[in-house]
Amino acid sequence: MVPAAGLGLRLGAGVPKAFVWLGGSTLLRRAVDMLHAAGEVQLVVVVVAAEFVRAVTDELGSDALVVAGGVERTHSVRAGFCAALAAAPSAQYVLVHDAARALTPSRLVTDVVCALRSGAEAVVPVLPVPDTIKTVDANGLVTGTPDRSTLRAVQTPQGFRVEVLRRAHAQDAAATDDAALAERTGATVHTIMGDPLAFKITTALDLRLARMLLEQE
Ligand code: CTP
Numbered sequence: 001m002v003p004a005a006g007l008g009l010r011l012g013a014g015v016p017k018a019f020v021w022l023g024g025s026t027l028l029r030r031a032v033d034m035l036h037a038a039g040e041v042q043l044v045v046v047v048v049a050a051e052f053v054r055a056v057t058d059e060l061g062s063d064a065l066v067v068a069g070g071v072e073r074t075h076s077v078r079a080g081f082c083a084a085l086a087a088a089p090s091a092q093y094v095l096v097h098d099a100a101r102a103l104t105p106s107r108l109v110t111d112v113v114c115a116l117r118s119g120a121e122a123v124v125p126v127l128p129v130p131d132t133i134k135t136v137d138a139n140g141l142v143t144g145t146p147d148r149s150t151l152r153a154v155q156t157p158q159g160f161r162v163e164v165l166r167r168a169h170a171q172d173a174a175a176t177d178d179a180a181l182a183e184r185t186g187a188t189v190h191t192i193m194g195d196p197l198a199f200k201i202t203t204a205l206d207l208r209l210a211r212m213l214l215e216q217e
């Protein structure tokens, strides 16, 4: 599942981030192609804002099922998950992968699937956090410094047994990633080594970095 229904406000490209061009294709097309290239994926479900469903359906053809998302990322994932369950009712595993992580290597897909096949009920790629992280209050005053050695930055694709994600999304809650919802239902979330190339294109600086990396290849 590829949530791509965000507005891309922090990037400020004037179009939703998924439709921004990078190295000859859009971020969305790159995500869909990478998922197919990994050779593990039966069905790709893309979630875009309602007004783009028709155009993206035409563009992606049989490469993906395209459905309308919602206001929050959680709503978009929920919509995509419902469509995925209807289209592939016997699926055992589901992966959720942000369109915005345009340079993600397909190795992450195979590693996540491998962890699921080995028995993990939920799995996320992570990297150590290079900066010291502070918690702050509403006035910007520091309230604490979590021990950095216990912190990880989380990437996608995030993988779940279907029933684990079903339970996670049965709650009427929102979170910035799907694993957080699974954690709240008591699921054990495993980690695998992420990849620096799976960084999320959030700001103009990230997009410049992605373009420079592709040019160097
Ligand atoms: N997303 C989504 N539906 C939403 C919000 C986000 O499908 N209502 C998707 C985005 O398209 C993106 C991924 O979730 O692929 C990660 O979100 P983020 O990086 O925050 O992207 P945007 O929400 O598009 O960007 P911004 O927050 O800067 O507006």
Ligand code: MG
Binding pocket: 006, 007
């Ligand atoms: Mg967002």
